Amino acid sequence: MPQKSDIDRRDFISIATTGLALASVNARPSAAAEPSEVTSAISPQPAPSFGGDETTADIIVDTLVAWGATHAFGVVGDGINSVIEALRKRQDKIRYIGVRHEEAAAFMASGFAKLTGHLGVCVGTTGPGAIHLLNGLYDAALDGAPVVALTGLTFHDLTGLRYQQSVDTVGLMRGVALYNEEVTGPEHAVIVANRACRAALGERGVAHLTISKDVQMMRLSAGKRSMRNPGVRTSSSWTTPLAAAPADEVRAAADILNSGRRVAILAGQGALHAREEVTRLADALGAPVAKSLLGRAVLADDSPLTTGGIGDLGTAPSSWIMKNCDTVLILGSTMPWEEYYPSPGQARGVQIDLKADRIGLRYPVEVGLVADVKATLMTLLPLITPKQDRSFLTEAQHRVADWNTLLDKVEGSARSPLRPQMVVRALSDLLADDAVICLDCGANTHFAARCLRLRENQRLTGTGMLASMAPGLPFAIAAQLAFPKRQAVTVVGDGGFAMLMAELSTAVAQNLPVKIILLKNNSLAEVKFEQQDIGNPPFGCDLPPIDFVAFAKACGADAFRCEKPDDIVPAIRAALASSKPALVEAVVDAEEKPTKPNELKV
Secondary structure, eight states, X not given: OOOHHHHGGGGGEEEXXXXXXXXXXXXXXXXXXXXXXOGGGOOXXXXXXXXXXXBHHHHHHHHHHHTTOOEEEEOOOGGGXXXXXXXXXXXXXXXXXXXXXXXXXHHHHHHHHHHHSSOEEEEEOTTHHHHHXXXXXXXXXXXXXXXXXXXXXXXXXXXXXXXXXXOOHHHHTTTTEEEEEEEOSHHHHHHHHHHHHHHHHHHTSEEEEEEEHHHHHOBGGGOOOOTTOSOOOOOOOOOOOOOOOOHHHHHHHHHHHHHOSSEEEEEOGGGGGGHHHHHHHHHHHTOOEEEOGGGGGGSOTTOTTEEEEOSTTSOHHHHHHHHHOSEEEEESOOOSXXXXXXXXXXXXXXXXXXXGGGTTSSSOOSEEEESOHHHHHHHHGGGOOOOSOOHHHHHHHHHHHHHHHHHHHHHTOOOSSBOHHHHHHHHHHHSOTTOEEEEOSSHHHHHHHHHXXXXXXXXXXXXXXXXXXSOHHHHHHHHHHHOTTSOEEEEEEHHHHHHSTTHHHHHHHTTOOOEEEEEEOSBOHHHHHHHHHTTOOOOSOBOOOOOHHHHHHHHTOEEEEEOSHHHHHHHHHHHHHOSSOEEEEEEBOTTOOOOOGGGOOO
């Protein structure tokens, strides 16, 4: 079995950079420290040790635990029976959450990783189980969430023979996984399981291990090394480098920012851990801050320094600052809607991102700093000359006030069918101050992203670059597991919710009091309006009505319906007060169009 110090290592993982994990072992110095011949200065790099009776599956699960994994999501199957048994034997260290569909398991792993920075783990059996994981894994890959996926393979000597469920899972995962290996035995597992965890955390993405049924059962004592393997072991001691950019590059960035008269900041999820530094910098520069969807919690929405969200889901003031700035600073974001950036040649640009390939991806910046946002801002701040002319920020603040007045009018429009904006605003006002909010994808996302007013200690996540329907409920389940003492709430549409709504029974079975605000319009509304926008008549967008209240109650959850304005607050309040999973079905106007920021009207 692993040594206790190795298992307890998970207790020392902390959140850093874009919300990703730092595996800091017993507060030991980083392995990246300068080498020294002085024994006392050398940082120990222990490798987990395993007993001869441990199987390949045991070794993999023990390694996940050593790297801080606390939950694993999946569906059982004969192709992963030994992995499931290894999880069962370690219930006190890692909690297995059995779900109804592997897609939901992968979404839960992705949501857990986004919200906590810890490893998300999902498991899928041979063939169809592995295939079902793909959508959630792509969500993790595109949003930089550290996830390890374990899948089964058929017997090692029956691959390539058209045996039942014989899917090439390494080939299947090639497009989504940054580390992707078939485990050939217990000795191999000792090495590659560590490597998978290191890759997922260090490179911010998906690592995939696939293991044949019989290989999962093989004991370490029965494993045989190759002639060139003397007993290789890798370390589970690791820290993410939090280095700032080189001093000369930071100086160049400061010169550009100091010379700008109208500086705008775009903050993404890579700046989530740098709220204090972003606040100080924005104040010194008199620079309004627009926030990407996954970066919404960088600043509270009532901060005088922010214009709110940006892009199709954002605000008119955010669009204005980008079109009127002469300098733009991009912090940990690759917000995809390029029309919401400054026009080419309009503004000088500075960007800070951990990934070199993100520099200049959306806007041709002059200075690109490949470094941690927080650490770099700490070195940049002393070089900034506070701006006396704050007229650009002042004008942005006036525009935010006007925008909020318009939103108040829209959200206060009492009519039936309900305006979805009124429902979301009521939810926003009633949420706990530290609520964790999870968004799905569709017309509902437009209304939720725009009408939620995030407070200082609230969190928000969703499907970012993939923009997939269906993850709202799985994300909320993951949020409730990650933060059991906080409200976990999701805003969904009837289209996306119906795709994975069986997971409501998972929430009931696990006693997770998640709250679901379902905007029901019996339509795939966003697509309907997209069809109309290009001149096509709506087709294929109508959804047969489902009684979601009856469904939720059949699952064992509480459920409430609101169809009139006076119903909204009582229904949401009752759901939030429930000790059980609870759903609110809000019947909203199917003709309420998700608008771009400058199109919003009462």
